[in-house]
Amino acid sequence: MKISELSRRSGSPVGRIKYYLREGLLPPGRSMGATIAEYDEEHVQRLRLIRALTARGGLSIAAARDVLATVDHPEESRPTLGVLHHALPIPTESGDAEVGSEQLQQVKELLDALEWNVADDSPHPYALAAALKELSRLGVPYSNDDLFPYARLAASVARLDVGQLDGIDAPEQLAERAAIVILLLEPVLALLRRLAQEDEVRQRRAQPHPA
Amino acid sequence: MKISELSRRSGSPVGRIKYYLREGLLPPGRSMGATIAEYDEEHVQRLRLIRALTARGGLSIAAARDVLATVDHPEESRPTLGVLHHALPIPTESGDAEVGSEQLQQVKELLDALEWNVADDSPHPYALAAALKELSRLGVPYSNDDLFPYARLAASVARLDVGQLDGIDAPEQLAERAAIVILLLEPVLALLRRLAQEDEVRQRRAQPHPA
Numbered sequence: 001m002k003i004s005e006l007s008r009r010s011g012s013p014v015g016r017i018k019y020y021l022r023e024g025l026l027p028p029g030r031s032m033g034a035t036i037a038e039y040d041e042e043h044v045q046r047l048r049l050i051r052a053l054t055a056r057g058g059l060s061i062a063a064a065r066d067v068l069a070t071v072d073h074p075e076e077s078r079p080t081l082g083v084l085h086h087a088l089p090i091p092t093e094s095g096d097a098e099v100g101s102e103q104l105q106q107v108k109e110l111l112d113a114l115e116w117n118v119a120d121d122s123p124h125p126y127a128l129a130a131a132l133k134e135l136s137r138l139g140v141p142y143s144n145d146d147l148f149p150y151a152r153l154a155a156s157v158a159r160l161d162v163g164q165l166d167g168i169d170a171p172e173q174l175a176e177r178a179a180i181v182i183l184l185l186e187p188v189l190a191l192l193r194r195l196a197q198e199d200e201v202r203q204r205r206a207q208p209h210p211a
Numbered sequence: 212m213k214i215s216e217l218s219r220r221s222g223s224p225v226g227r228i229k230y231y232l233r234e235g236l237l238p239p240g241r242s243m244g245a246t247i248a249e250y251d252e253e254h255v256q257r258l259r260l261i262r263a264l265t266a267r268g269g270l271s272i273a274a275a276r277d278v279l280a281t282v283d284h285p286e287e288s289r290p291t292l293g294v295l296h297h298a299l300p301i302p303t304e305s306g307d308a309e310v311g312s313e314q315l316q317q318v319k320e321l322l323d324a325l326e327w328n329v330a331d332d333s334p335h336p337y338a339l340a341a342a343l344k345e346l347s348r349l350g351v352p353y354s355n356d357d358l359f360p361y362a363r364l365a366a367s368v369a370r371l372d373v374g375q376l377d378g379i380d381a382p383e384q385l386a387e388r389a390a391i392v393i394l395l396l397e398p399v400l401a402l403l404r405r406l407a408q409e410d411e412v413r414q415r416r417a418q419p420h421p422a
Binding site: 008011045048049052074081082085090111114116118119122124125127131132134135137139140142147149150151152153154155156157158159160161162177180181183184186187188189190191192193194195196197198199200201202203204 | 221222225248256259263292293296303322325327329330333335336338339342343345346348349350351353357358360361362364365366368369370371372373388391393395396397399400401402403404405406407408409410411412413414415
């Protein structure tokens, strides 16, 4: 298909498609002449993934390029999912958050208690420690006893997540699906929590607990 | 305490404190003269909450003012938590997402199946429908059968969330704690999910499923 058709199919304006081509996020089409290239279904799909990562997932163009490089060239030496996991943006808005050494120790103890195995270079324990420090500064500290039941539920969520990758063998496809599950399911889960909170509050109001 | 001490205690520069005073996010101190005001512990705590909502929670100043107004003046006519729930920002980055009527119908059926009660004017079903439409456009549609186990886990999370508000009777305190639980626990839960995913992937790799 021509670029105009690719634009129509993907919902991305031609100018934006050309930008992605220049930035190397979208592989070039098959050249059919000096100014004409032919695009295919993979370009449509790739454009949607780029949009998902940048517009929905909040990634910068540079960060999206890194993730797509992992999708396209899974390393032999490292498991795709591990690389991808650490390339995806971390779910905190707090660029300026400090990591408290106290909270980092707390996170280590939590992971030990849960018997969770996490890569040494994972950014997630630091991000969690920063989020916990923030809550503590607000006067609402969370102990590991408080976090434990949440962590158990997170483990059940993760089993559902990783189960969606079962049977996907091609590394490119695996990485693409994993990026979607890890990143784009996040708002879905947050919204299910909000809806469940609304229901829970209404339920409690309907049946007041005896004093 | 003087504004310099308030700055030191809260970690907010004096200029920022004055900005919050001008914008009406922080109530004025007790006037001790033409240019001197006396601040107290409530100002320290309020400053931390403003920072949490704006820097961590990603709220605009205007949105933070709305939330704080709910915290300060809980309406008699409407339950505090309901108002607050809908004033807090929605967990999607997708300002330009369309709400698919198909997905909205799907969300309604999901809520029915779960027997979840949600306010008629809740923004969350629309936001969820938009997130589902996005996944569908990416070629990874989620049916209600797929979402059901996630929703059950979200209900367990919500019970833990709402349970943290037990025994808090003062409406201002309730609203403040609820804002923290709803909004600032979100990155903590997302990070626990990421850590659990890392562990789940490692576990599966260690014990490959027989083909």
